[in-house]
Amino acid sequence: MPTIQSIAGELEPHPDVALIARVxxxxxxxxxxxxxxxxxxxxxIAQHITQNREDAEDxxxxxxxxxxxxxxxxxxxxxxxxxxxxxxxxxxLMRLRKRRTxxxxxxxxxxxxxxxxxxxxxxxxxxxxxxxYNQAELGEILRKTIQGLPQGxxxxxVLRDVEGLSTEETAETLGLSIPAVKSRLLRARLQLxxxxxxxxxxxxxxxxxxxxx
Amino acid sequence: MTCKEFLALLDxxxxxxxxxxxxxxxxxxxxxxxxxxxxFNTTRKTIEIYRSHEIYELPATLRDRLHAAxxxxxxxxx
Numbered sequence: 571m572p573t574i575q576s577i578a579g580e581l582e583p584h585p586d587v588a589l590i591a592r593v594x595x596x597x598x599x600x601x602x603x604x605x606x607x608x609x610x611x612x613x614x615i616a617q618h619i620t621q622n623r624e625d626a627e628d629x630x631x632x633x634x635x636x637x638x639x640x641x642x643x644x645x646x647x648x649x650x651x652x653x654x655x656x657x658x659x660x661x662x663l664m665r666l667r668k669r670r671t672x673x674x675x676x677x678x679x680x681x682x683x684x685x686x687x688x689x690x691x692x693x694x695x696x697x698x699x700x701x702x703y704n705q706a707e708l709g710e711i712l713r714k715t716i717q718g719l720p721q722g723x724x725x726x727x728v729l730r731d732v733e734g735l736s737t738e739e740t741a742e743t744l745g746l747s748i749p750a751v752k753s754r755l756l757r758a759r760l761q762l763x764x765x766x767x768x769x770x771x772x773x774x775x776x777x778x779x780x781x782x783x
Numbered sequence: 784m785t786c787k788e789f790l791a792l793l794d795x796x797x798x799x800x801x802x803x804x805x806x807x808x809x810x811x812x813x814x815x816x817x818x819x820x821x822x823f824n825t826t827r828k829t830i831e832i833y834r835s836h837e838i839y840e841l842p843a844t845l846r847d848r849l850h851a852a853x854x855x856x857x858x859x860x861x
Contacts, residue, residue, distance in 0.1 A: 609853075631853050693821070727833075731830050763829040
């Protein structure tokens with residue numbers, strides 16, 4: 571039977587745990603540190619979902635305030651960051667609902683059910699294809715491409731592949747099953763790959779294509 | 784292994800979470816199927832590009848403004 575000491579030795583507490591304890595003890599400067607640590611990620615996630623910069627600014631502020639007010643409800647079973655992301659995702663979806671007054675918005679939107687088709691595109695990409703575009707062009711290509719994904723795929727891809735959450739954390743954050751996350755992730759990756767092929771194709775990757783103009 | 788079977792394991796292969804046995808089968812399929820090799824390489828590259836390019840940056844001035852606003856609201860909520 572493991573001793574308390576050996577368990578403590580195996581499971582190093584996450585640095586956020588001490589910061590949260592300090593916030594709960596009334597030290598707001600510890601919350602300042604947590605906000606500083608995660609504000610960029612939350613802004614990115616909010617912008618990916620709302621696709622609107624002003625909304626992303628509001629979501630980021632509201633999410634941190636809500637997390638602060640509800641810190642007592644944070645159980646510590648999951649990481650603080652995962653809990654924070656869940657709040658930001660919900661705030662983002664609420665913001666979208668407000669924009670599309672009356673229309674339901676959920677992460678299930680636009681999800682087709684067809685599974686398992688093998689992509690037909692055989693065209694290989696140029697080596698280091700992103701080198702064929704300048705930073706502004708590449709940014710525009712990447713934004714346009716990911717914005718074209720159905721929302722339910724886009725959120726899974728962003729959390730799992732861009733922000734580095736595990737499959738389990740992504741499932742927990744979005745209230746999805748693990749198989750649902752895996753299925754959406756595969757299809758998100760394949761759809762993005764196919765869409766990027768238009769720009770990165772070995773013979774089509776020509777400089778100054780006028781993207782975004 | 785068929786292309787469909789390969790595709791079902793594509794994510795696990797990209798995430799390096801397959802058994803050594805499955806990995807050998809996947810590698811063998813890749814060795815004889817140019818189609819799946821392209822899918823595998825370009826999908827991996829897709830993820831890499833999105834990971835290494837921040838497409839929604841938070842400029843320093845905006846970051847400072849938002850940070851100050853968040854902390855002011857939190858202090859008010861104390």
